[in-house]
Amino acid sequence: MHDWTAHLEAQGGQPRDALHWQFPDDAHQADDASALVPLTHLAVLECRGADAARFLQGQTSANVEHANGTLAPLTVFCTPKGRVLANAELLKVAPEHYWLVLHASLVAPLKQQLDKYAPFYKMTLAARDDLVLLGVVGDTSIAATWPSTAWHMAHDNASVVVRHPGPQPRWLVALPADQAETQWAALTAELALNGTDLWLRADIAAGLAWLTQAHSDSYLPQMINWEALGGISFRKGCYTGQEVVARAHFRGQVKRRLGVARLAGDTPPVLGSEIRDAQEKRVGEVCQAETDPSGTGCQLLIVISTAVADDEPLQVEGRELTRAPLPYPLERLDPETLAAASEPAQA
Known part of the structure; x- marks a missing residue:
């Protein structure tokens, strides 16, 4: 290289x-x-x-x-x-x-x-x-x-x-x-x-x-919305961790989810920086952060408690955090459906 x-x-x-x-x-x-x-x-x-x-x-x-x-x-x-x-x-x-x-x-x-x-x-x-x-x-x-x-x-x-x-x-x-x-x-x-x-x-x-080495062993797949993106088959046979992943899905035990947000200020926060609510309670963390090309803010992926309302006041390092809607529904996307609808192979 x-x-x-x-x-x-x-x-x-x-x-x-x-x-x-x-x-x-x-x-x-x-x-x-x-x-x-x-x-x-x-x-x-x-x-x-x-x-x-x-x-x-x-x-x-x-x-x-x-x-x-x-x-x-x-x-x-x-x-x-x-x-x-x-x-x-x-x-x-x-x-x-x-x-x-x-x-x-x-x-x-x-x-x-x-x-x-x-x-x-x-x-x-x-x-x-x-x-x-x-x-x-x-x-x-x-x-x-x-x-x-x-x-x-x-x-x-x-x-x-x-x-x-x-x-x-x-x-x-x-x-x-x-x-x-x-x-x-x-x-x-x-x-x-x-x-x-x-x-x-x-x-x-x-x-x-896309998780990095810093994120490894931190999240269940559902916490990064992987089943909503078609990344988990619940119909295949066993694989390492399958029992826990399936139990979390069918029992609704996922308490944190990936979200999109915008942060005031043009300096990206350190990955893992804490998200706090109006009472200074930790409710999530920064998963990915990039400066907006306008230079007026930062674009973020966050992992946050599902108990936090979308419009609840939040901050990271004292800066205002505003949540944005996800571009896909937060529900399981069946990979078998994706496979059945696959386009013909291209040369």
């Missing part, structure tokens, strides 16, 4: 930190602009071999059969107590060959966890550091034949394109590093460069939380 870092620097990019990049014109581009974004905060863990599907079926909340090369379902990996170790998107890129797209900080910890069980199966796990992930946001002629439905994918022998939800059309493109510069050049002919923050704000607007 060193060569890719050099390429981003040659394009005027600068690392904001170890995983996020920014470009000189970022501040002048609104969130509804069309853009090309390096998705350096995401990465791929590969599961490959004759037993890959069977192995994943026993570890993940998705029904692996739904990952059919057309639908790329969301999923989680849990502890025996049902807490999320990592959330991911599951892509079938070839027979007996799967990619998990997840936050880069969780690839190594998840691999270490899964390696405990891998020796009992005919399959291998590998961090695909040779892949580059790009984000395409907005209208572009290049995307004319790409999937038009969220969580659907198209692929060829080398690259994969997956549609993600958001206020603008957007796609994640994963391809070998040695092909990335050519694809980058083709895309920049139509799209302006933008930093990782643009993609992260689109995730916030979509009510989509």
Whole structure:
């Protein structure tokens, strides 16, 4: 990945930190602009071999059969107590060959966890550091034949394109590093460069939380609305943590939920910062935060008590917090329904 870092620097990019990049014109581009974004905060863990599907079926909340090369379902990996170790998107890129797209900080910890069980199966796990992930946001002629439905994918022998939800059309493109510069050049002919923050704000607007290593083992899947996004199959067989996850759903025991909010001030709060009500009682925490391009506030994902009313006065670090509506209904989205409605596979 060193060569890719050099390429981003040659394009005027600068690392904001170890995983996020920014470009000189970022501040002048609104969130509804069309853009090309390096998705350096995401990465791929590969599961490959004759037993890959069977192995994943026993570890993940998705029904692996739904990952059919057309639908790329969301999923989680849990502890025996049902807490999320990592959330991911599951892509079938070839027979007996799967990619998990997840936050880069969780690839190594998840691999270490899964390696405990891998020796009992005919399959291998590998961090695909040779892949580059790009984000395409907005209208572009290049995307004319790409999937038009969220969580659907198209692929060829080398690259994969997956549609993600958001206020603008957007796609994640994963391809070998040695092909990335050519694809980058083709895309920049139509799209302006933008930093990782643009993609992260689109995730916030979509009510989509990609957990980091700092969040690992903190939430039940329902606390990040994963069942409302179709990321939990309640009809498949057992997987690690399944009993707790199912009990929380059927008994209605989820007391905290993911929400969208806006915070006064242009400095993002530290992840995990406490949300307090008018009586200074802690009622939740910040899950993700990005500065609004207007510079007048911050866009947030929060995990907050379900007992708190939407219009209740709230604050973080003494700054006013205003809640916003989720872009999807807070009810179970049946992944079996999604699978049945999958678009025909695309070449």
